[in-house]
Amino acid sequence: MSPTGNAWLAFYASPVAQQSFPEHLNAVAFADGEQLLSLNADRRGLLVTGTKDDHMFLRQARLACSDRQWHHIALEFPANEQRTYMTLIAKAVRVLAMADEDGCDTPTAENER
Numbered sequence: 001m002s003p004t005g006n007a008w009l010a011f012y013a014s015p016v017a018q019q020s021f022p023e024h025l026n027a028v029a030f031a032d033g034e035q036l037l038s039l040n041a042d043r044r045g046l047l048v049t050g051t052k053d054d055h056m057f058l059r060q061a062r063l064a065c066s067d068r069q070w071h072h073i074a075l076e077f078p079a080n081e082q083r084t085y086m087t088l089i090a091k092a093v094r095v096l097a098m099a100d101e102d103g104c105d106t107p108t109a110e111n112e113r
Contacts, residue, residue, distance in 0.1 A: 007085070010073070010075075011095075013064070013065075013071050015069060015070075016063070016067060016068055016069060024070060025045070025046050028072070029041075029048045029059070031052075033053075034050050034051070034052045036048060037049045037051065037056075038050075047059075048060075051079055054080070055077065056076070056078075057075065057076045058073065058074075058075045059073065059075075064099065065100070065101060065103070065104035066104070071096055071099060071102075071103075072096075
């Protein structure tokens, strides 16, 4: 969360088995009241950007951990401060791309059984 409370960034993981690949990508990509600016998807995941009210957002989901987990980024910030957040966005996307095998031994609901 930013000091002013008007922006936030989250990294998180979830087990793949909870939803099918298309269902998961659909849930990440689309939310009520949002206007999409870009949506890029491939066989490993997706990256979506857009606006809602006076904020911009970026969400990314990537298959990781030998396709057992989804790794995610979610970021929201004021649209009029886009230039301020460009470096953070670029770094967050790079970190996610380099983290495909990070946290794979962390217990999740799926691999605790």
